Amino acid sequence: MLTIGVLALQGDVSEHIEAVKNAAKKLHKDVAVISVREKKDLAGLDALIMPGGESTTFYKLCQRAGIFEGMKKIPNILGTCAGAIMLSKNAQNKTKDQVTLQLMDIEVARNAYGRQNESFEADIKTSLGAMHAIFIRAPKITRVGKNVRVLAEYNNEILACEEEVSPVRSSASNGAKGNYYLALAFHPELTTTLFHEYFLRRILAV
Amino acid sequence: MKEKNSKQKKGTFELKAGLARMLKGGVIMDVTNAQQAKIAEDAGAVAVMALERVPSDIRVQGGVARMSDPEMIIGIQKAVTIPVMAKCRIGHFVEAQVLEALEVDYIDESEVLTPADEEFHIDKTKFTIPFVCGARNLGEAVRRLREGAAMIRTKGEAGSGNIVEAVRHIHAVEKGIVELKEFLRKKQIGKIKAKAVEYRVSPELLIQIAKLGRLPVVNFAAGGIATPSDAALCMQLGVDGVFVGSGIFKSSNPGKRAKAIVDAVAHYNDKKKIAEASKGLGDAMAGLEIATLPTKYAERGI
Numbered sequence: 001m002l003t004i005g006v007l008a009l010q011g012d013v014s015e016h017i018e019a020v021k022n023a024a025k026k027l028h029k030d031v032a033v034i035s036v037r038e039k040k041d042l043a044g045l046d047a048l049i050m051p052g053g054e055s056t057t058f059y060k061l062c063q064r065a066g067i068f069e070g071m072k073k074i075p076n077i078l079g080t081c082a083g084a085i086m087l088s089k090n091a092q093n094k095t096k097d098q099v100t101l102q103l104m105d106i107e108v109a110r111n112a113y114g115r116q117n118e119s120f121e122a123d124i125k126t127s128l129g130a131m132h133a134i135f136i137r138a139p140k141i142t143r144v145g146k147n148v149r150v151l152a153e154y155n156n157e158i159l160a161c162e163e164e165v166s167p168v169r170s171s172a173s174n175g176a177k178g179n180y181y182l183a184l185a186f187h188p189e190l191t192t193t194l195f196h197e198y199f200l201r202r203i204l205a206v
Numbered sequence: 207m208k209e210k211n212s213k214q215k216k217g218t219f220e221l222k223a224g225l226a227r228m229l230k231g232g233v234i235m236d237v238t239n240a241q242q243a244k245i246a247e248d249a250g251a252v253a254v255m256a257l258e259r260v261p262s263d264i265r266v267q268g269g270v271a272r273m274s275d276p277e278m279i280i281g282i283q284k285a286v287t288i289p290v291m292a293k294c295r296i297g298h299f300v301e302a303q304v305l306e307a308l309e310v311d312y313i314d315e316s317e318v319l320t321p322a323d324e325e326f327h328i329d330k331t332k333f334t335i336p337f338v339c340g341a342r343n344l345g346e347a348v349r350r351l352r353e354g355a356a357m358i359r360t361k362g363e364a365g366s367g368n369i370v371e372a373v374r375h376i377h378a379v380e381k382g383i384v385e386l387k388e389f390l391r392k393k394q395i396g397k398i399k400a401k402a403v404e405y406r407v408s409p410e411l412l413i414q415i416a417k418l419g420r421l422p423v424v425n426f427a428a429g430g431i432a433t434p435s436d437a438a439l440c441m442q443l444g445v446d447g448v449f450v451g452s453g454i455f456k457s458s459n460p461g462k463r464a465k466a467i468v469d470a471v472a473h474y475n476d477k478k479k480i481a482e483a484s485k486g487l488g489d490a491m492a493g494l495e496i497a498t499l500p501t502k503y504a505e506r507g508i
Contacts, residue, residue: 009472010231010252037473052228053252054288060250061472081228095247095287111287116311117334119221120214136224137289137311190224 001030002203005045005074008035009061011053011082015189016196020049023196031200038065047076047203050083052136052187055110056095058082072101076180078199084108084183085139092142104163104181105145112140124186126152126160128194133159133186141185152184160184160195162202217334222356225289225311225336226424229253229447233437233468234426236260236451239278240285242460249464253289253311255449256282261318261365261503262452262491271319273301276308283308291338296507297323299332306335312357313337315350317506318364318451327507330354340428342375342504344382345405347421352407358421360445361504362429365452367493369436371504372429376443379425383415390416420444429504432457432490434470434483441474458488 002024006016017033024031034041036048048071050058062068071077079087085094089102092109113119116137124133128151141158144150152160165179180202188195232252237243238260246254258274259267273294283290289311294301296315301322305313315328317340330337331354340361341347347358360379362372389397390413398416402409414422427440428449437448450467457463466483473479496502 008231012227012230014230015227037476053230054228054232056247056288057232057250057252057468061468064250064469065472093287097248115283115309116221116225116289116336117216117306117309119225120216121218121221122214134220134224136221136228187224190220190227 001032002046002200003032003034003044004047004049005034005036005041006049007051007058007062007071007083008037009065010057011051012187012189013051015187016049016051016080019189019193019196020200023193023200026193027197027200029200029204036067039067039070042067042070042074045074047078047199048074050077050079050086051189052081052083055082055085055091056098058086059098059100068101072103075177076199076203077103078182078184078195080184080187080189081136081138084141084185085110087181087183089145090143103165103179104183105148106141106161106163106183107143108183108185109140109142111137112142113138122154124152124154124159126194128198131188131194132191133188134190135186138185141183157185159186219354219356222336223423226338226357229289230424231472232447233464233471234291234447234449235454235464236449237282238455240281242455243282243285243290245461246454246464247286247288249461250468251288251464252447253291254282254286255291255293255314255451256310257293260452260455262367262456263365264318265365265494265499265501271295273298273304273319276304279305279308279310283310293319294328295319296321297326297328299328302328302333302337306333310335315339315355315507317361317503321506327353330356338426340504340507341379342508343378344386346508347379347382347425348405348407348411348415351411351421351423355423357424357426359426359428359449362427362431363496363499364429364503365494366430366496366499367432367453367456367491368496369430369432369439370496372427372431372440373443375429375504376427376440376445379421380444383420386412386416387419431467432493433487434466434480437467438470438474438480441471447471452491456491463487463490
């Protein structure tokens with residue numbers, strides 16, 4: 001059985017918990033979902049989901065809860081919106097003291113579309129099929145490394161991408177397995193379980 | 207690229223309610239200048255509420271309380287990267303238009319300011335910017351939803367530093383929802399319809415709430431939160447996050463208190479963390495006994 005943690009210090013946590021539970025049901029897989037707020041919650045996690053929310057707040061709360069370094073050791077991580085910013089190697093337009101987990105070889109620009117009046121909905125095409133996507137004060141994925149695979153684009157913007165980090169590059173904490181990261185600029189948790197299903201399938205395939 | 211953009215939809219209810227979802231588990235702080243806004247952001251606030259005078263000052267100084275000077279709001283927008291909210295008077299749809307022109311992220315149609323219209327609230331469906339509104343009970347909450355609010359908060363009693371009214375309003379909304387759930391469980395659709403007449407909303411909205419077992423939008427606590435324990439109390443009672451008005455910048459150590467309240471909301475079920483956060487914060491705002499207040503803001507805009 002897989003154990004999936006959802007970072008639960010702030011953001012649309014319940015939406016992700018529901019989405020990943022529904023995704024597991026559709027795949028007929030047993031998945032335990034736990035809320036992550038402190039160090040002991042990280043023990044034994046197969047994967048972590050970082051929800052939408054305020055990335056500056058995430059960083060501060062993760063630091064103050066003493067889980068920031070521990071999160072880096074989770075082998076599989078899905079990040080949406082603020083969660084994608086947390087995954088990125090580089091973030092633009094962050095606050096002066098904000099640090100990301102720097103796990104995934106992507107660059108993300110915070111609030112790149114502008115304020116709330118620039119938030120939008122659109123039907124998008126992805127490698128998982130067509131879906132309705134919701135962008136709220138969304139970031140843009142402005143650069144992806146050569147090992148990062150793009151899963152969705154819209155108006156020349158990268159909306160979703162994934163990266164497998166080979167065991168050589170990854171830390172020894174994960175034994176012989178590699179790490180897997182999935183970053184999205186929008187909020188699949190509000191409209192579909194397709195990306196959560198994909199995330200679970202990828203973890204199970206490793 | 208332009209023609210592809212035509213498929214985008216902006217200002218929808220899903221987007222309005224969606225931003226509130228992203229604020230859940232967070233603290234929204236009243237700030238009156240760029241420096242305070244920075245302190246709030248540094249403490250981990252998920253958004254700031256830009257206003258000229260915090261409620262406790264409005265109480266002391268009196269006079270008509272209006273929308274803030276746009277220059278001050280713009281200054282705060284420049285100072286921080288988190289969402290910036292601002293207040294307009296109840297029913298004052300032109301102040302709301304001005305705030306929309308300034309591209310604030312959320313508008314609070316607030317009883318803390320002097321109401322402009324004693325009969326009608328703003329028709330919030332006409333705006334692309336989302337609105338949050340205060341409510342003392344389920345009837346007020348659903349009327350604001352009918353008018354297009356995308357987020358609800360308790361009214362509490364702003365500027366009092368006294369949590370008792372916010373707690374009363376959380377209970378009252380909950381009681382109203384429990385009643386609807388009972389009606390639905392017993393298939394007493396007639397009683398739901400009677401409630402809909404009483405609340406002046408559609409039965410469909412009440413049936414939706416009965417099925418969900420909660421409001422269909424994010425629901426924060428506001429009005430009187432002064433300590434980390436106050437904030438965690440509201441969270442344990444079931445709200446999705448908190449607004450702190452006078453409670454932070456009317457205390458002796460705003461930066462430290464702001465951070466403590468953010469921590470208490472993130473760890474609201476963890477008594478040890480709340481205890482840790484509560485240590486050495488200095489004096490909280492003085493606070494007022496509700497019975498002594500000449501003006502109860504919560505009675506505005508029902």
